[in-house]
Amino acid sequence: MRGAPIKLLQRVPLFTDLNKRELQQIARLFKARRFAEGQTVVQEGSGGAAFFVIESGEATVVIGGKKRTILKPGDYFGEIALIDEGKRMATITASSELVCYGLTYWDFRPVVQANGVVGWKLLQRMAKMLRESRED
Amino acid sequence: MKRVVPLGKALDEAIFGSKAVGLGQAIRNGLPVPPGVALSGSIVEAVAAGERAAIKEAAKWVGPLGGPLAVRSSAADEDGASASFAGQHLTLLNVPSVEQLSSALSEIWWSANSDSAITYRQKVGLFTRPSVGVVVQALLDPDSAGVMFTRNPVTGADERVIEASWGLGEAVVAGIVIPDHYRIDRSGQVLERKPGYKKIAVRSVANGGTVEEKLSPELVERLCLNDDQLGELNRLAGRCEQIYGSARDVEWAIAGGTLYLLQCRAITKGG
Amino acid sequence: MSAGKGTELHFEPPSPGFWELDPVHFPRPATRYWMEVHPEPFKRGTAEFARSYGMLIDGLEMAYVNGFAYKAVRPVAEDQLPERFQRAEEVFKRKFWREQLRDWNETFKPTSIKAHRELQSVDPEGLSDTDLAAHLARCRDHHAEMLYQHMRFTAAAVVSIGDFLAHVGDWTGLPPAELLGLMRGTSPVSAGASAQLAQLITAIGKDPRAQKLLESKDDPGRVLEALRSLDRNTGAAVSAYLDLVGYRLLDGFDISNPCALELPDVLCRAIRAAVVGRGADASDVEGRIADVRGKVPAQQRARFDELLEEARLTYPIRDERGVFSDIWASGLMRRAALAGGRRLARKGRIHDAAHFVDAGLDEMRSLLSGADGPSADELAKRFEYRAAHSSKEAPSVLGPPPSPPPDPSGLPPAVGRMMRAIGIALEALFGSSEAPHEEHMLRGLAASRGVYEGPARRVSHPSEFDRIKRGDVLVTESTTEAFNILLPLLGAIVTDSGGLLSHSAIVAREYGIPGVVGTREATERIADGTRVRVDGDAGEVTVLA
Numbered sequence: 017m018r019g020a021p022i023k024l025l026q027r028v029p030l031f032t033d034l035n036k037r038e039l040q041q042i043a044r045l046f047k048a049r050r051f052a053e054g055q056t057v058v059q060e061g062s063g064g065a066a067f068f069v070i071e072s073g074e075a076t077v078v079i080g081g082k083k084r085t086i087l088k089p090g091d092y093f094g095e096i097a098l099i100d101e102g103k104r105m106a107t108i109t110a111s112s113e114l115v116c117y118g119l120t121y122w123d124f125r126p127v128v129q130a131n132g133v134v135g136w137k138l139l140q141r142m143a144k145m146l147r148e149s150r151e152d
Numbered sequence: 153m154k155r156v157v158p159l160g161k162a163l164d165e166a167i168f169g170s171k172a173v174g175l176g177q178a179i180r181n182g183l184p185v186p187p188g189v190a191l192s193g194s195i196v197e198a199v200a201a202g203e204r205a206a207i208k209e210a211a212k213w214v215g216p217l218g219g220p221l222a223v224r225s226s227a228a229d230e231d232g233a234s235a236s237f238a239g240q241h242l243t244l245l246n247v248p249s250v251e252q253l254s255s256a257l258s259e260i261w262w263s264a265n266s267d268s269a270i271t272y273r274q275k276v277g278l279f280t281r282p283s284v285g286v287v288v289q290a291l292l293d294p295d296s297a298g299v300m301f302t303r304n305p306v307t308g309a310d311e312r313v314i315e316a317s318w319g320l321g322e323a324v325v326a327g328i329v330i331p332d333h334y335r336i337d338r339s340g341q342v343l344e345r346k347p348g349y350k351k352i353a354v355r356s357v358a359n360g361g362t363v364e365e366k367l368s369p370e371l372v373e374r375l376c377l378n379d380d381q382l383g384e385l386n387r388l389a390g391r392c393e394q395i396y397g398s399a400r401d402v403e404w405a406i407a408g409g410t411l412y413l414l415q416c417r418a419i420t421k422g423g
Numbered sequence: 424m425s426a427g428k429g430t431e432l433h434f435e436p437p438s439p440g441f442w443e444l445d446p447v448h449f450p451r452p453a454t455r456y457w458m459e460v461h462p463e464p465f466k467r468g469t470a471e472f473a474r475s476y477g478m479l480i481d482g483l484e485m486a487y488v489n490g491f492a493y494k495a496v497r498p499v500a501e502d503q504l505p506e507r508f509q510r511a512e513e514v515f516k517r518k519f520w521r522e523q524l525r526d527w528n529e530t531f532k533p534t535s536i537k538a539h540r541e542l543q544s545v546d547p548e549g550l551s552d553t554d555l556a557a558h559l560a561r562c563r564d565h566h567a568e569m570l571y572q573h574m575r576f577t578a579a580a581v582v583s584i585g586d587f588l589a590h591v592g593d594w595t596g597l598p599p600a601e602l603l604g605l606m607r608g609t610s611p612v613s614a615g616a617s618a619q620l621a622q623l624i625t626a627i628g629k630d631p632r633a634q635k636l637l638e639s640k641d642d643p644g645r646v647l648e649a650l651r652s653l654d655r656n657t658g659a660a661v662s663a664y665l666d667l668v669g670y671r672l673l674d675g676f677d678i679s680n681p682c683a684l685e686l687p688d689v690l691c692r693a694i695r696a697a698v699v700g701r702g703a704d705a706s707d708v709e710g711r712i713a714d715v716r717g718k719v720p721a722q723q724r725a726r727f728d729e730l731l732e733e734a735r736l737t738y739p740i741r742d743e744r745g746v747f748s749d750i751w752a753s754g755l756m757r758r759a760a761l762a763g764g765r766r767l768a769r770k771g772r773i774h775d776a777a778h779f780v781d782a783g784l785d786e787m788r789s790l791l792s793g794a795d796g797p798s799a800d801e802l803a804k805r806f807e808y809r810a811a812h813s814s815k816e817a818p819s820v821l822g823p824p825p826s827p828p829p830d831p832s833g834l835p836p837a838v839g840r841m842m843r844a845i846g847i848a849l850e851a852l853f854g855s856s857e858a859p860h861e862e863h864m865l866r867g868l869a870a871s872r873g874v875y876e877g878p879a880r881r882v883s884h885p886s887e888f889d890r891i892k893r894g895d896v897l898v899t900e901s902t903t904e905a906f907n908i909l910l911p912l913l914g915a916i917v918t919d920s921g922g923l924l925s926h927s928a929i930v931a932r933e934y935g936i937p938g939v940v941g942t943r944e945a946t947e948r949i950a951d952g953t954r955v956r957v958d959g960d961a962g963e964v965t966v967l968a
Contacts, residue, residue: 349941368683369674
């Protein structure tokens, strides 16, 4: 079977409003990627190429040297650099054996453009982040 | 469209990548290249995506090589004369057998699509999706290996510059040791032999992967190439120049008394 | 008082004077045993060679601070100067090193080998606790004597080679590293080779079973045992070779380092390599000597021949004085200590046999006799301390800087020649600071052109990347592809390892930033944040400020 398991994508809030056929189309584009404990998944300041969803394991998010949060199965990350083609905003490190499914830019962008609901969810999350950063 | 071919039949860079086609050309010209197969960018992508049929097909072709294997990326637009992409793509040495092949291919696909690889591509003006093929060959267990430039990269002089160390050439390419440094002129006359400081050799390990082995003291500063071997390398340099052109970056290894060509590409501007 | 970089250890000079860290010979802290046994014979042996060669120093001293090795040079008393001046002249006139070489070959070396073999023939496992304690004391005394012997022959090992490097360097402009190449093939008993190895190669060459064993990918320990037990000449030749080299430490000097028999994989590879005859032949040396001689001004060529002959004659002693002295004795001490450790670990008195090397000799004897001694936890702590710390954390100097050495041109010629010869040889052979103290400069391979000045950033691992700022000079062991991401930020690259064709050199050239690779010790000697000048044309890195 090609791509990410549908069950995984169904748990991801970003994709919950898609129907089964849409999910299947998107799932096919994902590729599995494994990280060992302690491995850097994404490095703050570098260019970004992929968006990830966590299937199993956990990862820590560090911004400017300060630990911010822990990502768990069903969480996703990495979309912002793909949207504005800017630098990674955080360093994400696997804190255990981590299995992710990833989409690179060339697959991510068409998915977002073709599925308005996905785009809407991304906008919602970014608005939330914007508010939170103003409160910092 | 064939997705896997024997290395000697790799002709189309857009499909199999420049490393495969370069090695294929070497084989077609009778140069000593370890036997192998070329996997196309599309089958590598399919394996990375988890497609069972692709995994089976790759395994079918690679199986006869036996194990252990050297699995190396062969990207479609790498190795151009303007950017070396040195170190951007992945070489997986000692994949023990075909069973571990699909995870090796997945790792290679991701290394070509990693943040740093994509950023590098953009920096050198490539904005399209990368396509990465793979070369799979039988892994050598070399006594000595390294790199040869057919032109001095620092002075530009018309001479062969060779850097060598014990074991797998990783030690030289990745700069793990201070390698022996030799210079030979075109006629084969040795201009310089400078022993390095080679405390470590990279060796393959029984269950897969490689290890950095600490070398015994008398090997650390002993020259690992004798004059006969330097002569052979000079002849190989000449053959590479005939086939590919001048200013070549050659990776080589000597195993079981035979000199093998592992890679031959253009020396990049300034590289 | 100065604190080590980033640790809670405090460092004070062990006694008044100027002390320099020796990270080259002692990259990690030493065992208690070593710290107790080493300083006295070291001081005695160096004082002796300094006196007998007419040097302007009273020998060297080694002391340990937080386990790290520091060396001081002891100046000679003024009233000794006339004697020293005279002695230096005599040494050159008489070619004193030849006498020492003869002493070494005819007396010291064979006597030492005999003493090693005597101790080696005792199997510590079979001894009672009392006898083992006595054996440990004997090994220690032997070790101390061998340490003295090693230092005593240092001048013999380096004076004529240094003299050669100094003169020929002046005449030809060739660097020491290249001139040292002319020493190859100086003796059938150069490092690694020996009559026993020659016999082993012959025996294996005639025995297909041995060849098959060597080629197999079997467990190396089993391969060696199988080779030993072959009948006819082969097994005997293997045993004779292993008896000669088996208890030599593979690296370092302290009893914390493994000896050859503990790493059968390395032994197997060494035997394989010797059997196949890899490595450059001595035969090409003649050609290279002729090349260099051709660069020497005609009127100096006779002198060149003479200096070369002396250098080649004494060169073998450079390795031999260690290998046949303390390198072997240390291995024997280690063997005895590990035997003691095993039985104490079985009794539960210590946590692991390997921790026993962290006891001093008296403590070892105490523990074996069941009396008081360091607790299991204490020994474990000492063991872990050594593993957790490296000389990178220790300040490179302690105490006030010394006055500059005397200007050689003001000294009697023989003395100046002596100091220069020894200084150059020690620098070239050991990269050590016995050489006259100069501005902090490192040499490596000129990998990428240009000169750049900026702050050094010591970064070893991608996790440290966020410390790099635009314009920094990257100082690291070697670079992997992960470092590429930093390249747009860097002003220059400096590495410990690597050659001109390594990945880091290639990318430095591509990015057009100066690069010096293969410096060996940049990460040891360049502190984070110091301003450095990287000269990618000359292959030099200078620590400014």
